[in-house]
Amino acid sequence: MTLSAAEVHRLKQAPVVDGVLSAVLSRWSARSFADRDVSPSDLRKVFEAARWAASSNNEQPWRFLVGTRNSLTHKKIFSTLIGFNQGWAAAAPVLILGAASAKFAHNGSPNAYALYDLGAAAATLCLQAASLGLTTHSMAGFDQAAARQAFGIPEDYLLGAVIALGYQGEPSALGHEKLIAQETTPRTRKPLNEFVLSAWGEPAILG
Ligand SMILES: Cc1cc2nc3c(=O)[nH]c(=O)nc-3n(C[C@H](O)[C@H](O)[C@H](O)COP(=O)(O)O)c2cc1C
Numbered sequence: 001m002t003l004s005a006a007e008v009h010r011l012k013q014a015p016v017v018d019g020v021l022s023a024v025l026s027r028w029s030a031r032s033f034a035d036r037d038v039s040p041s042d043l044r045k046v047f048e049a050a051r052w053a054a055s056s057n058n059e060q061p062w063r064f065l066v067g068t069r070n071s072l073t074h075k076k077i078f079s080t081l082i083g084f085n086q087g088w089a090a091a092a093p094v095l096i097l098g099a100a101s102a103k104f105a106h107n108g109s110p111n112a113y114a115l116y117d118l119g120a121a122a123a124t125l126c127l128q129a130a131s132l133g134l135t136t137h138s139m140a141g142f143d144q145a146a147a148r149q150a151f152g153i154p155e156d157y158l159l160g161a162v163i164a165l166g167y168q169g170e171p172s173a174l175g176h177e178k179l180i181a182q183e184t185t186p187r188t189r190k191p192l193n194e195f196v197l198s199a200w201g202e203p204a205i206l207g
Helices: 005-012 022-026 040-051 072-080 083-089 114-131 144-151 177-183
Strands: 062-068 094-101 135-139 157-166 197-199
Touching: 022 114, 040 062, 040 114, 062 072, 062 114, 072 094, 072 144, 083 135, 083 157, 094 114, 114 135, 114 157, 144 157
Parallel strands: none
Antiparallel strands: 062 094, 094 157, 135 157
8 A cells, every 4th residue: 555645754854963953854856746836925935045045156046937827937947857756746846947157246256156055045945845745856867958948048158957846745656656656665775984075085073
């Protein structure tokens, strides 16, 4: 029998580490979306959070194209997704496409940190969404050229990911056995000693 949405949400939580933000522990990427719209005020809040991310030279190079269900923007973003992602993201009430200016606005020189900054803004958006009880699911699986064309995105903007945003739905609504299995599997992560280092290849000693 398939687990309920509430059971899956519990199963996906990261183990509690005292002092770690609850939004960090509770954020996970659902593929099943409930048939419930995101209020305009909550949508504004997730972008307010993104707005306050740090960026190189405070350039804030990110741009977010946002489409709510049935809008032309939603349809356009959806049309660029690969088939696998279209299979589940059709139910997402909000689709967001992130882009970042590859040039500094103040002098036109290349900004090598544009995607880093976009990622920081996107991560902040996702954590704010989690704290509002929303789920986000990032996707690299979309056709960048088609997205550029659909929105007339200039060449000096780099594209990030598409983010599906909404409320978590019942896993059974995914319909497909493999998708349901992925939706109901606990999340895993590398241990800290694999990526927090004091010298290259040497784990840092942490408290
Ligand atoms: C940049 C990026 C691209 C991703 N692309 C896809 C995608 O195209 N399709 C998909 O189903 N999931 C995609 N994911 C979701 C990841 O598989 C997911 O974040 C990862 O398995 C960790 O799970 P969690 O977010 O629930 O912790 C992507 C995530 C990121 C950050």
